[in-house]
Amino acid sequence: MLPLDPQADIGRRAWVPCPGCADTRDCEPCAERRTCSLHWRYLLSNKGSLLHLQCPGCTHVWTHETGFGATRSLWSRVTSGLPRPAREP
Ligand SMILES: [Zn+2]
Numbered sequence: 001m002l003p004l005d006p007q008a009d010i011g012r013r014a015w016v017p018c019p020g021c022a023d024t025r026d027c028e029p030c031a032e033r034r035t036c037s038l039h040w041r042y043l044l045s046n047k048g049s050l051l052h053l054q055c056p057g058c059t060h061v062w063t064h065e066t067g068f069g070a071t072r073s074l075w076s077r078v079t080s081g082l083p084r085p086a087r088e089p
């Protein structure tokens with residue numbers, strides 16, 4: 001397992017399925033592309049439509065091409081967080 005990236009910030013999260021652990025399988029909110037409280041990724045950085053992500057579950061790091069550009073609507077969809085994020089036990 002990799003260590004968490006120093007840029008990992010619970011205040012900046014994205015809801016993208018992890019290619020490393022596929023933990024969103026069989027999860028209803030994730031299947032509906034809602035902001036699941038269990039399955040989210042640290043948004044380390046972004047460049048245009050490319051998101052640099054790290055999975056808190058398996059610490060997999062990857063780049064996700066959204067294909068939409070960093071528009072306002074994308075940001076509200078990808079990074080709209082929950083009001084009070086709880087840390088996983
Ligand atoms: Zn993962």
Ligand SMILES: [Zn+2]
Pocket residue numbers: 024027028029030036037038039
């Ligand atoms: Zn989920």
